[in-house]
Structure formats: C-alpha cells, structure tokens
Amino acid sequence: MSTDTDGSRQTVFLPEAPSLSMLYLNAAATAARRRISGARPATGLPDARHGLRGVKADVEKLTAFQHLLGETAGDFLPSGFIHALAFPVAMSVLNRDDFPLPLLGMIHLRNRADQYRAVHFSESLEIVAWVENLRGHRAGSLVDLVAEVRDNDGVLRWKGVSSYLAKGFFLPGVDKPGVDTDGVQGGGPETPFSPPVPTALWALGVDTGRNYAGVSGDFNPIHLSVLSAKALGLKRSIAHGMYLASRALAEVGPARSEAFTWEVMFEAPVFLPARVSLEISTSRSAGGHWDRSDFTGWNPRSGRRHFRGSVATLD
Amino acid sequence: MPEAALSPEEGHEQQGQHAPHAGVRKAVVIGGNRIPFARSGGAYTRSSNQDMLTAALDGLIARFGLQEERLGEVAAGAVLKHSRHFNLTREAVLGSALSAETPAYDLQQACATGLETVLGLANKIKLGQIDSAVAGGVDSASDAPIAVSEGLREVLLDLNRAKTLPARLKVLSRLRPKDIAPDAPDTGEPRTGLSMGEHQALTTAQWKITREAQDELAYNSHRNLAAAYDRGFFDDLLTPYRGLTRDSNLRPDTSLEKLATLKPVFGKTLGTEATMTAGNSTPLTDGAATVLLGSEEWADERGLPKLATIVDGEAAAVDFVHGKDGLLMAPAFAVPRLLARNGLTLADFDFFEIHEAFAGTVLSTLAAWEDEDFGRSRLGLPGAFGSIDRSRLNVNGSSLAAGHPFAATGGRIVASLAKMLHDRRRVDGRPARGLISICAAGGQGVVAVLEAYPAAEGVQA
Numbered sequence: 054m055s056t057d058t059d060g061s062r063q064t065v066f067l068p069e070a071p072s073l074s075m076l077y078l079n080a081a082a083t084a085a086r087r088r089i090s091g092a093r094p095a096t097g098l099p100d101a102r103h104g105l106r107g108v109k110a111d112v113e114k115l116t117a118f119q120h121l122l123g124e125t126a127g128d129f130l131p132s133g134f135i136h137a138l139a140f141p142v143a144m145s146v147l148n149r150d151d152f153p154l155p156l157l158g159m160i161h162l163r164n165r166a167d168q169y170r171a172v173h174f175s176e177s178l179e180i181v182a183w184v185e186n187l188r189g190h191r192a193g194s195l196v197d198l199v200a201e202v203r204d205n206d207g208v209l210r211w212k213g214v215s216s217y218l219a220k221g222f223f224l225p226g227v228d229k230p231g232v233d234t235d236g237v238q239g240g241g242p243e244t245p246f247s248p249p250v251p252t253a254l255w256a257l258g259v260d261t262g263r264n265y266a267g268v269s270g271d272f273n274p275i276h277l278s279v280l281s282a283k284a285l286g287l288k289r290s291i292a293h294g295m296y297l298a299s300r301a302l303a304e305v306g307p308a309r310s311e312a313f314t315w316e317v318m319f320e321a322p323v324f325l326p327a328r329v330s331l332e333i334s335t336s337r338s339a340g341g342h343w344d345r346s347d348f349t350g351w352n353p354r355s356g357r358r359h360f361r362g363s364v365a366t367l368d
Numbered sequence: 369m370p371e372a373a374l375s376p377e378e379g380h381e382q383q384g385q386h387a388p389h390a391g392v393r394k395a396v397v398i399g400g401n402r403i404p405f406a407r408s409g410g411a412y413t414r415s416s417n418q419d420m421l422t423a424a425l426d427g428l429i430a431r432f433g434l435q436e437e438r439l440g441e442v443a444a445g446a447v448l449k450h451s452r453h454f455n456l457t458r459e460a461v462l463g464s465a466l467s468a469e470t471p472a473y474d475l476q477q478a479c480a481t482g483l484e485t486v487l488g489l490a491n492k493i494k495l496g497q498i499d500s501a502v503a504g505g506v507d508s509a510s511d512a513p514i515a516v517s518e519g520l521r522e523v524l525l526d527l528n529r530a531k532t533l534p535a536r537l538k539v540l541s542r543l544r545p546k547d548i549a550p551d552a553p554d555t556g557e558p559r560t561g562l563s564m565g566e567h568q569a570l571t572t573a574q575w576k577i578t579r580e581a582q583d584e585l586a587y588n589s590h591r592n593l594a595a596a597y598d599r600g601f602f603d604d605l606l607t608p609y610r611g612l613t614r615d616s617n618l619r620p621d622t623s624l625e626k627l628a629t630l631k632p633v634f635g636k637t638l639g640t641e642a643t644m645t646a647g648n649s650t651p652l653t654d655g656a657a658t659v660l661l662g663s664e665e666w667a668d669e670r671g672l673p674k675l676a677t678i679v680d681g682e683a684a685a686v687d688f689v690h691g692k693d694g695l696l697m698a699p700a701f702a703v704p705r706l707l708a709r710n711g712l713t714l715a716d717f718d719f720f721e722i723h724e725a726f727a728g729t730v731l732s733t734l735a736a737w738e739d740e741d742f743g744r745s746r747l748g749l750p751g752a753f754g755s756i757d758r759s760r761l762n763v764n765g766s767s768l769a770a771g772h773p774f775a776a777t778g779g780r781i782v783a784s785l786a787k788m789l790h791d792r793r794r795v796d797g798r799p800a801r802g803l804i805s806i807c808a809a810g811g812q813g814v815v816a817v818l819e820a821y822p823a824a825e826g827v828q829a
Contacts, residue, residue: 112414
C-alpha cells in the first residue's frame with residue numbers, strides 16, 4: 054500500500070483489487086459492532102481517496118458483460134463495465150471505519166458517468182475513488198461516491214458519480230433540505246408520471262440479479278435471491294440499478310458518440326421477476342447527427358416509473 | 369448442361385460475343401476490412417457471429433468514413449448459424465455505426481457465401497438498383513450452434529401443443545435418455561455421410577496428388593502470408609480484434625520438413641497412401657470479412673479509392689453424390705465457362721486466388737485443367753483447358769495459412785485481390801486481371817473475374 058498526497062487529500066493506493074464479498078461481509082460486521090457497542094460513527098466524510106493501479110479488463114468477463122447487457126462484443130469497454138471495474142475501489146471507501154454511514158442498505162439513487170474517450174480492453178488503468186458532498190435529504194443522508202479512471206499517461210478517460218441515500222440516517226449538523234435542489238429524489242416522484250408509448254419491453258427473469266452479479270462482481274445480497282433479499286428487509290430480490298441503466302445505454306446503441314455522458318435516476322426498485330416498459334426518444338442536431346437520447350422505464354401494469362435518464366454528447 | 373460439356377463456340381452462341389456486363393455501369397471494389405482469423409477455441413471463443421461481423425463492419429466504416437451513412441444494401445452470411453440469428457446481417461448493421469436505415473439480408477451458400485454476396489451486390493450496382501454496398505461473411509466454429517436431438521425436439525414441440533396435464537405427461541413419457549444428447553453440427557455431407565476431408569481424400573487419390581506437392585502448397589501459403597504481413601500488405605485490410613493483429617493459424621517458421629512429419633488424418637482407409645494432414649488441410653477457424661462496393665460515381669463523390677471492378681462471376685455444381693466428380697471440383701467446371709463467356713484464357717490472368725480448402729483441392733483442380741481427357745470429355749474442349757503460372761497463385765497466402773471461417777473467406781479474397789490488382793494496375797497494355805475460385809459444400813463452386821481499375825488505358829485512379 055502506498056500513498057500519494059494531492060492537496061489536502063491523501064490517496065491510499067491499494068495493493069490489489071478489494072474483494073466485494075469481503076467488503077460486504079466487513080460492512081455487516083461493522084454494522085453489528087456499531088449496534089452492540091453503541092459507538093457513534095464519525096460525523097464528517099473521510100478525506101482519503103482510495104486508488105488502484107494497473108487495472109485491466111478480463112476479456113472473458115468483458116464479453117459476458119457485453120452479451121448480458123445487449124452490447125456487441127467489441128474491443129472497447131461499455132461505460133457500465135468501467136463502472137463495474139471501479140466499483141470495488143469505490144466500495145472500499147464506503148467500507149472505511151471513518152465513513153459515517155452504513156454501507157449495507159444504502160440506496161443507489163442516481164448515477165452519472167462521463168466517458169471522455171473510448172477505453173480499449175487492453176489498456177492499463179488507474180482508478181481513484183472518494184466520497185464527497187454529504188448532505189441532508191428528507192428521507193436520510195445523501196452522499197456522492199466519485200470514481201475517476203485514468204490511462205497510463207494520466208489522462209482522465211472516465212468519471213462516475215454515484216449518489217447514495219442512507220435512508221433514515223440523520224447525521225448531526227447536516228440539514229434536511231425543504232426542497233431537493235439537485236434533482237435526486239428519495240420518496241415519491243415530484244410530478245405525476247403518465248406512461249408514454251413504449252418502444253421496448255424487457256422481460257426480466259428471477260435470475261437477472263444473479264446474472265448481473267456474475268458479470269459485474271456486485272454480489273450485494275439484495276440482488277441475489279428472495280431469501281438473501283428478505284434477510285435485508287426486502288420482499289423479493291431487486292434488479293441492480295446499473296443493470297437497468299447499462300441495458301438502456303446499450304439500447305441507445307452505436308449512435309452515441311465516443312464521448313458521452315450517461316445519467317440515470319432510480320425511483321422505484323424493480324422486483325424480480327419483472328416486466329419493464331421502456332421508452333427511448335432521440336433528438337438530433339440541425340445537421341441530423343445524434344445529440345441525445347432520453348430513456349424512461351416503468352412497470353407496465355402499475356404505471357409506476359422505475360427509472361429515467363439520458364445519454365448525451367459530451368462537449 | 370448435364371454433362372458440363374460446354375465448348376467455347378456454344379458459349380458464345382448462347383451468350384453473344386460481348387461480355388454480359390457490356391452496357392451496364394461498373395461495380396468497383398473500394399476496399400475491405402476483416403478481423404484477423406483465429407483458430408477455433410482461441411481468441412474469439414466467446415465472440416458470436418454477430419460480434420465478429422459487427423467488428424469487421426465497424427472497422428470498414430471507420431476506414432472509409434461511413435458513420436451514419438445509409439448504404440444501398442449490406443449482404444453477408446454465416447454457414448454455422450443458429451436459427452435465432454435469422455437476421456444476422458441486419459442485426460450487425462443495427463449494432464454498427466451505419467445509419468439504421470441501411471437494409472441488409474443474409475445469404476448462405478456454404479463456403480461460397482462471401483463471394484456470392486459480392487457478386488449479387490455488384491450486379492445490383494451494375495443495374496443501377498443501388499449505388500453502394502457492403503458484402504461479407506462470418507463464421508465461428510467455436511461458438512457453433514448446437515441443436516437438441518430429433519427426439520427431444522419432437523417432444524418439446526408436442527409438449528407445447530398439449531393442452532392438459534395428462535396430455536403433457538404422456539408426451540413427456542416418450543423422452544428417452546438418448547434424446548438428451550445434443551446434435552452438434554459437423555462438416556459431413558448429408559447425402560454421403562462422408563466428411564469434407566474424406567471426400568477430398570477421394571479426389572486427391574483420383575488425381576494422384578502427392579503428399580510432397582500438398583505440403584509444398586501449404587508451405588508456400590504460410591511463407592506468402594507471413595511475407596505479406598511483414599511488408600504491411602494487410603495494414604489497410606484488417607483491424608485488430610480481441611488482441612489479435614495477425615491470423616493465429618499463421619506459422620511463419622514452418623518448413624517442408626516440419627510439414628512432412630505430420631500424420632495423415634484423411635483418406636486412411638482408401639487403400640492408397642494417405643496424404644492429407646492437419647498441415648495441408650485448413651483448420652476450423654473463427655473470423656469475419658467485409659468488402660465495400662460502389663458505383664464509380666458513388667466512390668468519386670466521396671473521394672474514395674476505386675481498386676478493381678467486378679467483371680463477372682459464375683456458379684457451378686457437380687454430381688458428387690455417387691462419385692461422378694469430387695465434392696469440391698465444381699470450380700473446375702465454373703472457371704472454363706466463365707472464361708469462355710468473357711473470351712479469356714488462363715494465360716490472361718496475373719493473379720489466381722484459388723481457395724485452399726485443402727491443398728489437395730487446389731492441386732486436383734489444376735490437374736483436371738491440365739488433363740487432356742478431362743478437357744475433352746468433361747469440358748467439351750479440343751484438349752486440356754490449360755495450366756497456370758504457379759508463381760501467380762495465392763501470392764499473399766490463402767486459407768491454409770490464414771484459416772478459413774467459411775463464409776468469411778470470400779470477403780478476404782476479394783479485398784486482398786482488389787488491392788493486388790490496384791497495385792499492379794496494368795500489364796501488357798491491359799488492366800491487371802485476377803481470377804477467384806471458391807469451392808463449397810454440396811458440390812458447388814463460385815468463381816469470379818476482377819480487373820484493376822481504371823480499365824481504360826492511360827487513366828490513373
């Protein structure tokens with residue numbers, strides 16, 4: 054483990070990729086310890102950044118990811134695959150003893166990923182992750198988990214910001230805002246949603262969570278089975294948000310240029326098995342070139358919106 | 369023409385003195401792109417036909433700036449294809465950077481698939497139906513579709529039709545353990561049960577092709593392909609995929625001595641010496657190839673190169689089932705017909721691209737053309753059809769070295785030959801000319817003539 058200092062923040066370079074299952078186990082142990090000892094967690098966010106160098110995609114995993122999400126198995130990494138590559142490093146920050154919120158049970162509310170240039174699978178990457186922007190939410194506390202991916206020349210190629218809600222967890226000194234200022238919703242939708250004409254229908258089997266866990270490495274128990282989800286208080290297992298978002302990105306298709314930003318807001322969980330209606334609308338520039346695509350996913354029976362988002366050119 | 373007896377006189381009577389393309393516009397080869405071919409079970413093991421075809425197509429699009437272009441048509445195919453990929457080529461187009469408004473169709477003619485897509489699309493361009501097209505093909509021996517057994521298939525279909533639980537149980541009770549065994553595709557001929565290699569072994573023995581001659585052809589294929597890579601010939605014909613930058617079957621360091629040590633694999637029960645080895649037969653391979661075609665105007669409007677013109681093509685088939693001709697001998701009939709129609713002889717060609725399904729296939733075809741009796745009795749000629757200058761044969765290697773992903777081979781050959789013709793330009797005051805010959809399962813063959821562009825004297829491309 055080595056450290057670099059960047060201004061006031063220190064980057065702790067990990068010797069190897071952290072194991073997500075160990076992180077989840079450790080998170081469970083930390084939660085139990087805090088419950089038993091009554092120890093008060095820290096109230097601020099850790100300054101430290103976690104880094105990992107020499108990260109390379111495994112081609113077989115890449116192909117499996119591409120096939121599951123409906124991408125053509127090409128040589129460049131889907132944005133969602135880069136998210137999955139960075140995920141263990143990002144999770145290790147949330148797993149620090151000085152991180153004040155409980156990792157298990159945190160809800161992924163929003164994700165934004167900017168891809169500045171396509172990343173070839175053979176490239177050696179450096180991932181650095183940290184947390185920032187701790188703020189109140191009417192349902193708990195919100196925090197942004199940031200991951201940056203750089204190439205061997207130190208060029209920033211990809212940046213992801215995941216916003217998580219620790220529901221029912223209020224930290225002293227962090228105010229509850231009256232109105233959400235950044236569009237992140239924790240409760241019901243702000244405006245009534247009337248479903249548009251769908252452009253696609255996804256039939257998600259009960260194994261959707263397990264399959265995505267297999268290609269992304271995210272074995273969070275809430276996605277794996279009815280039993281493991283029930284243990285964490287859910288009635289059934291739910292689809293990974295990033296599975297839904299990556300699939301929507303794949304359906305936007307190759308029209309997206311090499312540099313694009315991809316954003317998704319998760320509203321209601323998709324309990325498995327499920328059918329999800331999808332609408333993708335594309336807008337083009339005056340010259341007829343692709344400009345952006347907006348997507349919305351909802352439950353065709355209840356009409357409840359599961360997620361919405363966009364893919365847009367990055368200037 | 370049941371006896372394939374076609375004299376040049378008859379040919380001219382039927383077809384007229386002029387080549388059939390007179391009066392229609394030209395179809396030109398603008399360029400090509402393929403991914404390196406990989407031995408099966410290698411770098412592309414998990415890649416599907418659609419993945420590989422899209423990779424080759426996207427490389428072509430990038431090379432010629434075709435992003436968001438609506439092309440006239442894209443045609444490609446795969447020999448080993450799951451029925452759920454019925455729209456393989458259209459799906460590849462949708463997954464590519466081409467305009468989603470580009471139509472596409474699938475074609476399948478065994479190993480001739482790729483060349484047949486080129487000929488069919490070239491004809492549409494010549495007739496003015498389309499201005500631009502991509503032809504191609506792909507095959508994966510690694511990711512081959514596997515069907516369920518006939519027994520299980522029938523049970524599953526009947527089960528779907530059964531309405532009640534007792535009816536369903538009755539259908540299920542028909543299942544036997546043997547029905548569980550899957551039905552994997554093989555290269556056997558349905559009507560003879562013989563594999564392609566065993567068929568070729570019969571032909572190789574019939575034409576008395578020696579082991580040494582086959583090994584020498586294989587050796588030349590590797591040597592020529594390696595030299596072509598070394599001098600950068602494939603730099604603008606290929607995009608890397610999954611870490612491969614060269615065909616993984618290529619053995620630059622192979623030698624006649626090494627090839628001579630390999631044990632025969634086909635024709636071991638014929639009573640004659642078995643001569644066909646893994647070295648002088650093509651291995652199972654994964655890969656994809658594409659060719660960009662267009663009218664002269666379409667290419668000029670975009671400032672794209674015009675390498676060669678598709679002059680003419682011909683298909684033939686032989687009655688191999690009861691051994692009248694060898695399974696892979698159809699090109700031996702197709703080429704004389706094609707040349708007669710165009711008023712050409714073997715001496716009029718600067719390049720011969722004869723697909724090396726097996727070294728024995730190439731050598732048997734050449735032997736048949738050199739045979740007086742074959743020329744008279746089977747081709748209806750006064751004597752032997754002719755012989756070729758061997759130094760013009762497969763000069764940048766062929767399938768023995770590159771590998772042979774069935775439907776991809778036609779695209780590989782057309783793109784490479786077009787580039788060779790363009791580099792040679794003119795010979796003896798006429799455009800450089802090349803002949804392509806591809807044999808296919810089912811006793812078929814497709815052949816074609818290409819000429820360097822420009823055809824007119826003194827004009828520079």
